[in-house]
Amino acid sequence: xxxxxxxxxxxxxxxQIAQIGTLRRDLAAAYSxxxxxxxxxxxxxxxxxxxxxxxxxxxxxxxxxxxxxxxxVAPAQASMTLGRRLGLWSSPVLIGFVAVVFVALALxxxxxxxQARSLKVERQARLQLENVALRSLYVELKRIVxxxxxxxxxMTVVMQNNDPTVPLYVMLNxxxxxxxxxxxxxxxxSRPVDGVSWGVxxxxxxxxxDVLFAPQVSNWxxxxxxxxxxxxxxxxxxxxSAQPGNDVVERRxxxxxxxxxxxxxxxxIKARSKMSGVPPVFIPMPPH
Amino acid sequence: MLSCRxxxxxxxxxxxxxxxxxxxxxxxxxxxxxxxxxRSGSGKSSLLAMIGGLSRPSGGEVIVDDTEIWSLxxxxxxxxxxxxxxxxFQFTSLLxxxxxxxxxxxxxxxxxxxxxxxxxxxxxxxxxxxxxxxYLDAYxxxxxxxxxxxxxxxxxxxxxxxxxxxxxxxxDLDEQTEMEIMDELLAVNRERRTTLxxxxxxxxxxxQAGRIVHIANGRIVP
Numbered sequence: 001x002x003x004x005x006x007x008x009x010x011x012x013x014x015x016q017i018a019q020i021g022t023l024r025r026d027l028a029a030a031y032s033x034x035x036x037x038x039x040x041x042x043x044x045x046x047x048x049x050x051x052x053x054x055x056x057x058x059x060x061x062x063x064x065x066x067x068x069x070x071x072x073v074a075p076a077q078a079s080m081t082l083g084r085r086l087g088l089w090s091s092p093v094l095i096g097f098v099a100v101v102f103v104a105l106a107l108x109x110x111x112x113x114x115q116a117r118s119l120k121v122e123r124q125a126r127l128q129l130e131n132v133a134l135r136s137l138y139v140e141l142k143r144i145v146x147x148x149x150x151x152x153x154x155m156t157v158v159m160q161n162n163d164p165t166v167p168l169y170v171m172l173n174x175x176x177x178x179x180x181x182x183x184x185x186x187x188x189x190s191r192p193v194d195g196v197s198w199g200v201x202x203x204x205x206x207x208x209x210d211v212l213f214a215p216q217v218s219n220w221x222x223x224x225x226x227x228x229x230x231x232x233x234x235x236x237x238x239x240x241s242a243q244p245g246n247d248v249v250e251r252r253x254x255x256x257x258x259x260x261x262x263x264x265x266x267x268x269i270k271a272r273s274k275m276s277g278v279p280p281v282f283i284p285m286p287p288h
Numbered sequence: 289m290l291s292c293r294x295x296x297x298x299x300x301x302x303x304x305x306x307x308x309x310x311x312x313x314x315x316x317x318x319x320x321x322x323x324x325x326x327r328s329g330s331g332k333s334s335l336l337a338m339i340g341g342l343s344r345p346s347g348g349e350v351i352v353d354d355t356e357i358w359s360l361x362x363x364x365x366x367x368x369x370x371x372x373x374x375x376x377f378q379f380t381s382l383l384x385x386x387x388x389x390x391x392x393x394x395x396x397x398x399x400x401x402x403x404x405x406x407x408x409x410x411x412x413x414x415x416x417x418x419x420x421x422x423y424l425d426a427y428x429x430x431x432x433x434x435x436x437x438x439x440x441x442x443x444x445x446x447x448x449x450x451x452x453x454x455x456x457x458x459x460d461l462d463e464q465t466e467m468e469i470m471d472e473l474l475a476v477n478r479e480r481r482t483t484l485x486x487x488x489x490x491x492x493x494x495x496q497a498g499r500i501v502h503i504a505n506g507r508i509v510p
Contacts, residue, residue: 025498032475033474035468
């Protein structure tokens, strides 16, 4: 190393000063290194507990060994108190568990979203169908007439599809007929006319059907003079499909009428109710 | 490579602005040992704090390993600081409730680039190199000031930083311990090729550096 130094006598005064500074720095660094190595050696000695003088060769070996080794064995195992849980996140078991939980949650969320969407679509379809059943399908009690047997009546119910481009399939159920007795309703027998049965009918524009009923009740309530108070409950299932699944809605249409009994005296009714003309067989009322 | 470009720092006080550092340009080569000297209040520590990403400059750029550290967001700068820059302050700065080995391992644990066991293993090695193998489980209050300072150096090296910043690291130590600490810092610079930037007002210490930068009134004196 010394051989590589320039001849200080051949340098200019400024360079000589600079060279002296460099030499002083190198010397200080060398002393520093010597002190450090000595301290390390002393530590090694203390650890090894080797008494006595060492040879020059041994000293060199120890100095070399005393140099820091980046991959040397740990001098002592200190217990970990910090960051133990950081390693946990490298565990394949934990990562697998977290992945499974994540997938399960994602699956659950996806199914939930799909179900919610399906329910929404279904609800919208149902609302649309209910709208059709209630608004497009017009149901009217057309008339009620006496039957020739002197005790029965024939009523005609008309259904009208306001949107003939979309046919409706209507399942007709038995029509319930009730007569008010006191404060309650008493059901009376009813049936379709001969040759007709309850079932599904296709309503493109108009469809009417007749029902026979026999209100043979003795103590019926007389809300207006000479007339029975009758409730007719027409129940039907409506769909836009001939073979519906869930796309079917139930429609209940009640009719309230005053019904003149068979054999009632028109004169008596007129006298009691101050009615002009012939008292009709039935007087329709608004729903109530 | 570490570069400062027109770095400035102004502190606002009740009595008006105080210019601590005024447009300093400084380049430090990788592996170089540079001493920054100057009187108290000359701006040495302010400059070091800006280089270390601790104090935002009022102006200028600080570039470490091709990264302008003050262009990073808070989290990015914290991560960069942890991985690239080691600190030895003029105070001990060890967490008193943690053992020496915990203190040294902590920056590695925060960096999350290695398992806790690896961090502790490395912390034990570093403390051993600093002559503290018998004090791994000791708390800072149980060791001397010089040993605490060695532990701080070990902590600064745990993430193999490119730059080691030492701000008057031996200010409150006796002469013997001061020499020992300087020997350790020089060894870090020599053996690891870590860029060492030492702030001191001790000329005898500064003379051991490959380069001396003299600062006065916030400027480099030619």
